[in-house]
Amino acid sequence: MKTLPVTVLSGFVGAGKSAVLNHVLNSLDGLKVAVIVNETGQASPGALQTSRAASLTGTGERLIELSLGCICCTLRDDLLREVDKLAREGSFDYLLIESNGISEPMQIAETFVFVDDDGESLSNSARLDTMVTVVDAETFWDDYQCVEELRDRSIGLDENDDRDIARLLTSQIEFANVVLLNKIDLVSDEEAGQVLGLLKKLNPNAQVLPIRNGQVSPDVILNTGRFGMKSADANASPFVPAEGEGLECDANGLRRFAYRARRPFHPQRFWDFWMSSAQAPHILRSEGYFWLATRHQMSGLWSQTGQVLAAEPGGPWWADTPRDEWPTDDPELIAELESDWDDAWGDRRQELVIISHELGHDAVSAALNACLLTDQEMASGSASWSHFKDPFGPWLTEDIEADHAN
Numbered sequence: 001m002k003t004l005p006v007t008v009l010s011g012f013v014g015a016g017k018s019a020v021l022n023h024v025l026n027s028l029d030g031l032k033v034a035v036i037v038n039e040t041g042q043a044s045p046g047a048l049q050t051s052r053a054a055s056l057t058g059t060g061e062r063l064i065e066l067s068l069g070c071i072c073c074t075l076r077d078d079l080l081r082e083v084d085k086l087a088r089e090g091s092f093d094y095l096l097i098e099s100n101g102i103s104e105p106m107q108i109a110e111t112f113v114f115v116d117d118d119g120e121s122l123s124n125s126a127r128l129d130t131m132v133t134v135v136d137a138e139t140f141w142d143d144y145q146c147v148e149e150l151r152d153r154s155i156g157l158d159e160n161d162d163r164d165i166a167r168l169l170t171s172q173i174e175f176a177n178v179v180l181l182n183k184i185d186l187v188s189d190e191e192a193g194q195v196l197g198l199l200k201k202l203n204p205n206a207q208v209l210p211i212r213n214g215q216v217s218p219d220v221i222l223n224t225g226r227f228g229m230k231s232a233d234a235n236a237s238p239f240v241p242a243e244g245e246g247l248e249c250d251a252n253g254l255r256r257f258a259y260r261a262r263r264p265f266h267p268q269r270f271w272d273f274w275m276s277s278a279q280a281p282h283i284l285r286s287e288g289y290f291w292l293a294t295r296h297q298m299s300g301l302w303s304q305t306g307q308v309l310a311a312e313p314g315g316p317w318w319a320d321t322p323r324d325e326w327p328t329d330d331p332e333l334i335a336e337l338e339s340d341w342d343d344a345w346g347d348r349r350q351e352l353v354i355i356s357h358e359l360g361h362d363a364v365s366a367a368l369n370a371c372l373l374t375d376q377e378m379a380s381g382s383a384s385w386s387h388f389k390d391p392f393g394p395w396l397t398e399d400i401e402a403d404h405a406n
Helices: 017-025 045-053 076-089 105-113 140-144 165-174 189-202 229-236 267-276 331-339 361-369 375-379 398-405
Strands: 004-010 033-039 062-067 094-098 126-136 178-182 207-210 254-261 283-290 298-305 308-316 350-357
Touching: 004 017, 004 076, 004 105, 017 033, 017 094, 017 126, 017 178, 033 076, 062 076, 076 094, 076 105, 076 126, 105 126, 105 165, 126 140, 126 165, 140 165, 140 189, 165 189, 165 298, 165 308, 178 189, 189 207, 189 254, 189 283, 189 350, 254 361, 350 361
Parallel strands: 004 094, 004 126, 033 062, 033 094, 126 178, 178 207
Antiparallel strands: 254 350, 283 298, 283 350, 298 308
16 A cells, blocks of 8 residues: 655644645645644634635545644544545545644654554554644744743643643754744844744754745645654754864854763752853753762753753663663664763763854853862762752652662
């Protein structure tokens, strides 16, 4: 059976996904396309059908609405069934999926590689071709720098949806193969250039294009062959520049570089850096592994977008895991660990990818180096580090994971 190619349109609320979809549907040349539209609100199915129907001008097209839920979670099974049904029907050359404004593209992509108990996978009948994210040039900075959650704007799945708007927006951008900066006609050339510059830093592997009124050529988002789950995972995790890479400043004053160190942060000094230092406001994005002295056995996952900070447990360091418990079926992981292994500390390290504005690598590194333990603190030994003041919240899995590591 021929697999059905699929493009997923994502983007935050109001970015213009529908405008892109309608323009592409009106620009097709003989391609039979099915469309799945996901709406979380109470919009009338009839009204939605009418708004899209004018765009389905060819023969054999079909519009399917999945509403009152999200295809990345509550409607995931519905999405799987509808895509599989369309693919097996064999009547369509292509499938376009317009996700709702609060969906997470990675979870949608995972639907296509999920294998059920019978060994069946959607990838047997359909293949993801391109993940597209549409960004609103007019509201980007307000959303990127805000500290609101989805429920604060009453746009979450329910009143308990506490996802941060800035983090969701960033995850949609960083997972994409194609990023479309829409509504550039509503901002100045300077502001459009600044947003484009940051989008390229956030996702160096994506094609980033400015558009207006949702107008983009179909060949930019259809049959591009850009998607691959392995490369998508790499996009969604920190892309770590090599030593010395990315230190130059672009035309918008942006730099993307890596900070690395082989000693732990003093938690209070690291906290104070983000809360009150002169350098922190210049850092637009940072992400990666970090090592707190007070949590010596547990790796940390750091993520900062604008003013939103997240420090979460990443599991025990491999240095605290017996060699006979290392995964023997993952040679790439073993090779990576061995190539970056430190005789004293194993895989413990600071490794943060940083995007800064008008602040260089040296200034950021010097400020972060001041957060590391001093020689005297290092000499006192890890047993004494647990007494350092630690303002970070508890990591609920820390005790369980630490016991397992021992």
